[in-house]
Amino acid sequence: QLSCLLKMVTLHGIPEDLDSYPKELLLFLSPSDYAATGSCSQFFGNLGKANVDVLPREAPRRQQLLLEALACLKIPGTEINEENAEILGRLLCDLGGEYIRSSGGRLLKDLGRCGSFLPDQEEAIRDVISSGNTTFGPPAAWSAFTLSELSGLIPVLDHSILQQIPK
Numbered sequence: 829q830l831s832c833l834l835k836m837v838t839l840h841g842i843p844e845d846l847d848s849y850p851k852e853l854l855l856f857l858s859p860s861d862y863a864a865t866g867s868c869s870q871f872f873g874n875l876g877k878a879n880v881d882v883l884p885r886e887a888p889r890r891q892q893l894l895l896e897a898l899a900c901l902k903i904p905g906t907e908i909n910e911e912n913a914e915i916l917g918r919l920l921c922d923l924g925g926e927y928i929r930s931s932g933g934r935l936l937k938d939l940g941r942c943g944s945f946l947p948d949q950e951e952a953i954r955d956v957i958s959s960g961n962t963t964f965g966p967p968a969a970w971s972a973f974t975l976s977e978l979s980g981l982i983p984v985l986d987h988s989i990l991q992q993i994p995k
Contacts, residue, residue, distance in 0.1 A: 830882065831856050851878035855889065859896055868900035869915055876917020881943070885922065894922045906930040913938055921945075925952030933962025940980030950984045957981075957989055967992040 834856045837849060842861055854875040859868040875893065883890040897919055901912045907930040913920060920935060921942035928935055929952045939945075939953060960966030964974050970993050975982070 847874060851875065852882050854878055855880065855883055855893065859900060868896075872897040872900055872919070873915045873917070876915055876919055878918065880918045880921065885944075885946075890922060894919050908935060910934055918942075923949070925949050928952035929955055932956060932959075933964060936962060936964070936981065937977060940978055942980065945984060953981060953984050954986055954989060957985070968994065970994065 830850070830852050833849075834853050837853065842857075851874055854871065855878060857871075859871045875897070880890060880893075897916055901915060903912060906924075906926045908916070908920070908923070908927055909931075913931070913935055916923075917938075918941070920938050923935070925948035928939070928949060933956055936953070936956065939949075945953065956962060957964075957967065964970060964978065967989050975993070
């Protein structure tokens with residue numbers, strides 16, 4: 829339905845009011861298509877607000893969008909800063925474990941909105957949390973507020989982390 833809607837909307841070129849359409853349409857565009865109405869960082873900022881789960885996690889299109897976003901934002905290694913994390917939005921859910929580890933606790937709150945993780949992502953999240961080097965501190969210092977902030981990550985936590993959290 830979305831790709832059909834996109835064909836209708838872009839029949840005479842990319843409309844200037846493209847931002848007023850559902851963000852999920854952007855999943856079927858490339859940043860170069862969007863260039864007439866904004867920059868690639870604007871494109872990925874809007875795309876980051878879309879429900880990327882419209883495309884299956886393994887979909888080549890979804891993986892390509894992540895690669896294009898990393899290139900657009902000129903992210904040199906595997907460390908994502910807060911500004912880029914905000915632009916990437918839901919695309920953060922597709923980052924590999926090496927990005928999660930390198931970025932430390934900066935991505936934890938955003939990752940909590942992802943819904944599901946691949947095994948290497950889960951392991952990276954546990955490593956970051958176990959290190960205690962996050963704004964949330966070590967699990968032994970967590971409060972009910974911390975748990976509510978990280979609620980989306982609770983299914984990822986293993987026994988060794990859970991037993992450290994104060995009752």
